[in-house]
Amino acid sequence: MKHIQKKRRLFQSIITTSLLSISAAALLAGAAITYFTYYFLIQEKGKSRVEVLQQISDSNIVNRTSMVNVMNMVYEEYYSLLMEPGGSAAVEERMRGTASLLRRIGMDYTVDILMNDKRVFSTGSDEKNIRSLTTTYWYIKHYSGETDTSWNLRFLDKDDISSFGLSYGRTIYSPEGDPLGVIIVTTAQEALFRTFQQLVSDGVTVYILDRNGIIISHSNPQRVGNWMANIEAFEQDHGRNSSHLVRKRGGNVMFSNYHDPGSGWTFVEEQSVDSLLKDGLMMLQQCVLVVLLGGLLTGWAAFVRVRCVTDVFADFSERIRGMPADRLTLLPVLDNYEETYVLSTTFNGMITRIQGLIRDIQLREQEKQRTEYDFLHAQIDPHFLNNTLLAVKSLLAMGEMERAGRMMNELVDLLHIPSTPEIQFVTLEEELHLVRNYTPL
Structure with a gap:
């Protein structure tokens, strides 16, 4: 008797769900039809009448x-x-x-x-x-x-x-x-x-x-x-x-x-x-009828399908419920499973944090190297110009005008390219050529 009552309640819930689904589909169809009617009447028919x-x-x-x-x-x-x-x-x-x-x-x-x-x-x-x-x-x-x-x-x-x-x-x-x-x-x-x-x-x-x-x-x-x-x-x-x-x-x-x-x-x-809208209303009535029939057929098919599945589960649950306790196998509860899970989760979190720290150290090291390079470059440029000018001064004092002139010309050629905005790209071969000409002087 209890088994029959349970199946009846199950079928009632299925029927209720099916009816709600059909009602929702009908409401959506009604809203779509209302919108279609408004659009068809105001815009399409209105435009056609003006064209006539x-x-x-x-x-x-x-x-x-x-x-x-x-x-x-x-x-x-x-x-x-x-x-x-x-x-x-x-x-x-x-x-x-x-x-x-x-x-x-x-x-x-x-x-x-x-x-x-x-x-x-x-x-x-x-x-x-x-x-x-x-x-x-x-x-x-x-x-x-x-x-x-x-x-x-x-x-x-x-x-x-x-x-x-x-x-x-x-x-x-x-x-x-x-x-x-x-x-x-x-x-x-x-x-x-x-x-x-x-x-x-x-x-x-x-x-x-x-x-x-x-x-x-x-x-x-x-x-x-x-x-x-x-x-x-x-x-x-x-x-x-x-x-x-x-x-x-x-x-x-x-x-x-x-x-x-x-x-x-x-x-x-x-x-x-x-x-x-005489013809349009007839078409809309047919659309509503088709939607309702489709909803009923879908609900009936869903009901039949769910009923087949629920019958199997209901019979299976009754068989399990009526099975004696000595035929059931007790599953051991493993306490160490929770410890392993907690340990693995903590270890994974530590690894993730360590990776973040390593990436942060690498970024800081790169910034430090870039700063040192810029500082060194800023020191080298004034020393280079100072040494060059002292060399030119010494050559002039020794009376080597030709050599001093060549040194100034090579220095101008060497500094001309980076100080000219119109020159966007310079080949490495050209830069090496300028350096080789300047170095012997």
Whole structure:
């Protein structure tokens, strides 16, 4: 009975250890997944959303420049005709010529002129475009003369790419400054709107603000032409070319924006985090499931393995515990072992200290020899110079000018090398040569 209770306690400890290990692994996995989610959402997804907005902007850069050039040409050609009384026939004739010119040079542009007196001129035959324009606040601002020039990226059906169009409008004023109408240049090149259409079709709130904060385009076409925000205040709140999370409409929204320095437009996208991470959350759920399954399998394998080992040790301990005392061999206790250990440890310590003392004596002896050598060298140099000068003095007194001159020259050569900093290295052969020349003198 006791044997069974001991095994049960052992198994309980094993199970507890396994559960703690699994819990720790699950916590680590949860922390890793949380960090991964944050990094994936804020940095990776945020960067990708800004890049998408930049693609929409880049796809329209060349097109915007061409549309401005076409608008300038049309305004110069048609302004005088529109100012003439009864010039409608001439305007229509010029419209046909403009349409032929645009087709010939391959520009998919439509030119519409909407006068405030209800006259309408167009190079196209689709009246839906004109009707959709006249019902917008964007057109009303041109009609009233509140706006001189503005842009409009709109669509009639988000699922029909052919209904997307980028328009550039310019208000026509009389010589007195009264608004008379508006000239509109529209392009419907489908390749320019693929990315924009994809965002709108996915239910993303996307819009474009001009440099004055007026909505050029919006996933809700009714908001086009309205003023939304001051651009400076907008950049202070949300930054420029950035992406971050905001609380909006009762949920978390990824707010991304890209500012085009050429046009001054700001492209903005507001996307729900749930829809943005739909695929990512599914992948994270699968990762969590795999981690949990891996932890359970690892815990079960560890439990089985430890149980096999503990069964053997439990049986062995029971057999030893039940063995009679006469079958066990008593091990003698050796007192001299401790003495030997203490003696050897003390001897090793003494040897180590003796080695340290010997190294210290050697260092001191080397320092002593170096000091004696430096002192001797300092004594030899003055004696050498004194003896040389006395010898030169004696030669001069004896009248041996030539020999005294040669001795001074050899002394100068001998002292020139060590006193010249430019000479870094001197061979031994050269030094011996100088000494041999000086010694006979």
